[in-house]
Amino acid sequence: MQKRALITGITGQDGSYLAEFLLNKGYEVYGLVRRTSTTKLERISHIQDQIRLVSGDILDARSLQHVLELAQPDEVYNLAAQSFVPESWTQPILTGEVTALGVTRLLDAIHMVNPKIRFYQASTSEMFGKVRETPQNELTPFYPRSPYGVAKVYGHWITVNYRESYGLYACSGILFNHESPRRGLEFVTRKVTNAVARIEAGLQTELRLGNLDARRDWGYAPDYVEAMWLMLQQEEPDDYVIATGQTHSVYEWVVTAFNLAGLDWERYVVIDPKYVRPAEVELLVGDAGKAERQLGWKPTVHFQDLIQIMLEADRKMVHEEIV
Incomplete structure (x- = not known):
């Protein structure tokens, strides 16, 4: 049967490349978008007729449950975030609500609607911040240096917690900087x-x-979305650093x-x-040795x-x- 995937943050750089990648893999792709008067769809305009955009908000738990019931995805990729680091100092509370608590809302919705859904959380190298060791790997302690980094640490650990508490297939990809013309x-x-x-x-x-x-550590965004998909194809969920080294x-x-x-x-x-x-x-x-091996x-x-x-x-x- 054709697999279904739901992508939050589908209008962003990573979301647009991931949508393309999954379409090429034969997926039915759903994208979560907030209903606003100025929704920007430029990055996905060339594939908009191939995906289904569904209205919801990472700040609204009920809307997330509704979207999961509607899309019935096999996989959920959570790329939604307030992801511009400098802005997190001027909007720290919003950053926390979206980038931290938004992860909890989505995980909780999955737990209630269908705990068999495989979940990917977009973690980040900004969690390492004031680094404790070089290079950084999956066991390097976190020391975030921005409200964005702090929020992402919460999102990372709540993903681990739901995996260990409820047996969810929940992974975090600790992605180092990745760029493209869509940045x-x-x-x-x-x-x-x-x-x-x-x-x-x-x-x-x-x-x-x-x-x-x-x-x-700068890489190419299309390379990195492939790693997201690979994480959800393994027998057991785990967390991985994705980087060039x-x-x-x-x-x-x-x-x-x-x-x-x-x-x-x-x-x-x-x-x-x-x-x-x-x-x-x-x-x-980053040290992406684990991702290369596994x-x-x-x-x-x-x-x-x-x-x-x-x-x-x-x-x-x-x-x-x-x-």
Whole structure:
């Protein structure tokens, strides 16, 4: 029989790639969307006629039960979150309600409606924060450095708790940074590649950034959604770090992007203190050895190629804007 999957956060970067991936696997795909006057469907517009969008809200437990009863999914992928880290300082309570308690509402709905549903929780490397060891693996202690990171730690442990308390097939994927042309413009990676494309075209003269010294483990989002699916295909539920094992600074990202365009970054980049976080995460790099051994997963796109993919997409977008 055709499998069914429900994706929360389907309109985001990961949700859109996951929906494509599952459709290619022959799934019937449902996507949870909040009913608003300005729902943004750009990332899934090309597959919108192949998926079923259902109205619900991660803040409303009853609506989640209704959606589960309607969709009757075999798998649920919880990608819904207030996921922009800087915003979590200005909206810490909302971040907690969505990114932390939203996980509990969804798990509880699964427990009540159909405990046989397999559940994926989108955990994050931001949970490691002020890292205790390098590289970080599934046993590394958490030390989050933002309200977002704190909320994600709650979401991670409540997933473990429901797995152990009720026997749910519930997994957490501890995903390190993963980017693509569908990344929002507010994120530094996309902000840089988009600015380079606009500077090339004469539409922009400067790029304002914060801390260039922060180091991250950056991968390619389509690689990472495959790992989500693989986690739910195993005999037993477990948690996995998904990462490239390579770390690079924001400075390296900037220099590489400008070099690919033949531009001198120092002529255009301005350091602006307003973009510096109240508490910075200085270094993240993951050990995905467990995922390689048990899931057979490996990243396929690495640092410079990832930047090239994003820059080319932004160049195309800028070209369409001009013409």
